[in-house]
Amino acid sequence: SQQGEEDPQALSIQEGENATMNCSYKTSINNLQWYRQNSGRGLVHLILIRSNEREKHSGRLRVTLDTSKKSSSLLITASRAADTASYFCATPPGGTSYGKLTFGQGTILTVHP
Amino acid sequence: GAVVSQHPSRVICKSGTSVKIECRSLDFQATTMFWYRQFPKQSLMLMATSNEGSKATYEQGVEKDKFLINHASLTLSTLTVTSAHPEDSSFYICSASPRFREETQYFGPGTRLLVL
Numbered sequence: 001s002q003q004g005e006e007d008p009q010a011l012s013i014q015e016g017e018n019a020t021m022n023c024s025y026k027t028s029i030n031n032l033q034w035y036r037q038n039s040g041r042g043l044v045h046l047i048l049i050r051s052n053e054r055e056k057h058s059g060r061l062r063v064t065l066d067t068s069k070k071s072s073s074l075l076i077t078a079s080r081a082a083d084t085a086s087y088f089c090a091t092p093p094g095g096t097s098y099g100k101l102t103f104g105q106g107t108i109l110t111v112h113p
Numbered sequence: 114g115a116v117v118s119q120h121p122s123r124v125i126c127k128s129g130t131s132v133k134i135e136c137r138s139l140d141f142q143a144t145t146m147f148w149y150r151q152f153p154k155q156s157l158m159l160m161a162t163s164n165e166g167s168k169a170t171y172e173q174g175v176e177k178d179k180f181l182i183n184h185a186s187l188t189l190s191t192l193t194v195t196s197a198h199p200e201d202s203s204f205y206i207c208s209a210s211p212r213f214r215e216e217t218q219y220f221g222p223g224t225r226l227l228v229l
Contacts, residue, residue, distance in 0.1 A: 031216065042119075042206055043157075043220040088156060098215035100147055101208075103156045 006089060006104040014112050019076040021107040023089035024069075030097040032065060032072050037086045037106075046074075046087075081113045115141050117209050119221035126197055127229055133193045134224045136207030142187035143209035147218065148180075151204040163190040187212070197228040 006023045013019055025032070031050045035043040049056045049065045049072065056063045062075040076083055086108050090101040116139040126132050136146055144165055149157040161182050162170045169182035181193040190209075194201055204225050208218040 035220075040204070040223070040225070042117075042222040043208075045217060045219070048216065092216075098210060098218075099145075100159050100162050101157075101218060102159070105156045108154075 006087075006107050008107055009105065010108045010110070012110045012112065013079060015079060015081055017079055017111075019079050019083070019109055019111070021074045021087050021109070023072045023074070023104050025072075025089075025091055025104075026070065027094040029067075029091045030095060031092065033090045033101070034061075034063060034072075034074050035088045035090060035103075037088065039085070043088070076109075079109075079111045081111050084109060084111045115139075115209075115211060115217075115219040117207065117219045117221040119205075119207055119224050121224060122222060123225045123227075125227045125229065128198055129196055131193055131195045132197055132226060133191055134205055134207075134226075136190045136192070136209070136221050138188045138209040138211075138219070141209075141211040143190075144187065144212050145210050145215065146184060146190040147208045147210075148182060148190075148192050149206045149208070151206060151223075153204075157206060160192075194226065197226070199228045202226055202228045 033048045034046040037043045047058050047063050049063050060077045065072045086106045088106045089104045092099045118137045120135045146163040148160045150160050151157045159172050160175045163182045163184040165184045165187050171177045184190040204223050206223045208220045
């Protein structure tokens, strides 16, 4: 298995519902980042959570990090059709705070109007 | 916010030709740029790390003679796919880390390469 595996692979919900995506990783990390990718586009940085943080908020986004379980979750509340995209978690090399990122397989989120 | 551009956004070429993709950081200096490759419905796979003024570091399994990377300035890195073949068709994305704020990576919009 590779660093940053996510589930579910695909998630389909109705507008207004919450969407939760999970990410697991194997090695120790300094931080974990979440990105969004609209179809055929580049990635947009959503949020970075450091290893000494347990929860972080940004607008309708809530990220949690459990270093004992080596997992993170991304919650999008009150989802909108515009949230339809692929979401990836990513981590820099173990023990470092920056550098090449290893991406998870991603979750494809579809929000139906 | 920091902006990274890529050019071209889409390219179609014949098998055997070479294709150059540019990655520019528009409003910041980037000591390091990264090149990723993404197949349909898959995640991003790092190809190489490009450092200004030095040779790129390639990931295992990536042919450095096929994917030539040049990072001539703090705002420009280029990826040249030499003698492209249909299996090189993919979505190529670059990212750049601002100098002194390397924790954050800003991604370009990607380049769709189709080799016929």
